Amino acid sequence: MASTEMYLTQSADIASRTLGDDTLIMSTLDSTVFVLNSVGTAIWNAADGATPLSRIIHERVCSEFDVTDEQATADATEFVDELVKHGILSISDTPVPQQEAP
């Protein structure tokens, strides 16, 4: 990822549950299971398609956890790449319109 100006959207092909500080996510496509720690959970919960990753890192990670912006960006990039690889998250370089409720 060359830039952190990207927008994250949670896949519809998952089942998820927050247990304590952690979040469990299971892909309904390949049954892969992920356990997100509290930092991952913060990013996951903010992945609304409208908030850029840089803002998520600044407002949800650096302000809540003892980590530098640089380190948080590197970790978040790796984290997002992994989830994208398994179809858990999708990324866009523009905000993703919210789907209207059925």
Next chain:
Amino acid sequence: MALSMDIPGANKSHDVVIEIGGLPIEVQTTDAEFERLLKVRYGDYVRPGAASQFSLRVQLTTPETFDPDADAEVWLEDREWRMERGDFRARWNPAERQGQVLQSANPYSIDSVLRIVHTLMLAPEGGFLVHASSAVRNGKAFLFSGVSEAGKTTMARLAPADVALLTDEASYVRKVDGSYFAYGTPFAGEFGEPGKNISAPIAALYLLKKAPENRIDEMDPAVAVERLLRNILFFAHQAEIVRQVFESACAFVAAVPVFQLSFFPDQRVWELIG
């Protein structure tokens, strides 16, 4: 002109009701030898004369290939579950509670079909089959789960005399009136013996890890669910079933204590259980 000929006894029914987890399935066959094979294989799980709302009609044939260790493919088509492996083809209609099996006269194919059908019946009600040995002690059931070589069969072998074994291979978990029960199964692993056909409320699930000394540790709930999911028998990967199994695992961990059991493989480990 079409000819027909009745051979006395040729189409006589030799049905066998096999009840596992309190769910009786009538296995319908016209082959007397296959009936005998089923009765020997399923022993105490055969319920002579019992009524059943579920049925599987078995048609015997010569298989194209025979590899009972191969993975079965399971998919949903026209509201029916289809199952296929080299040694069998089967379908299960959940709405009509009946299915058909095409296989040779062997116990391994029908065993696999029964496992799959039971997982499909259990999923909507929050139950599952899980790679775990299980046992009843003092009226409570304990599950010992783990991947291959984790010690499931070892725990079964080390069980003292006051312990009734439910299985050393595939534990049967049902949610009944909001509580979780373990049932005996005929599905045996290396131990080679079917479990006792009894059930009991589940007191704990232990995730096994061999170690130099015996120790029980509490587990983070998210990690417990993740480890449990790794061991649940999971044949069908349709989104709806995946979600049901995921929710079942989360609900189970919320209701049943889950621990990591580090154990040295000798009988002293059972001093910690029950």
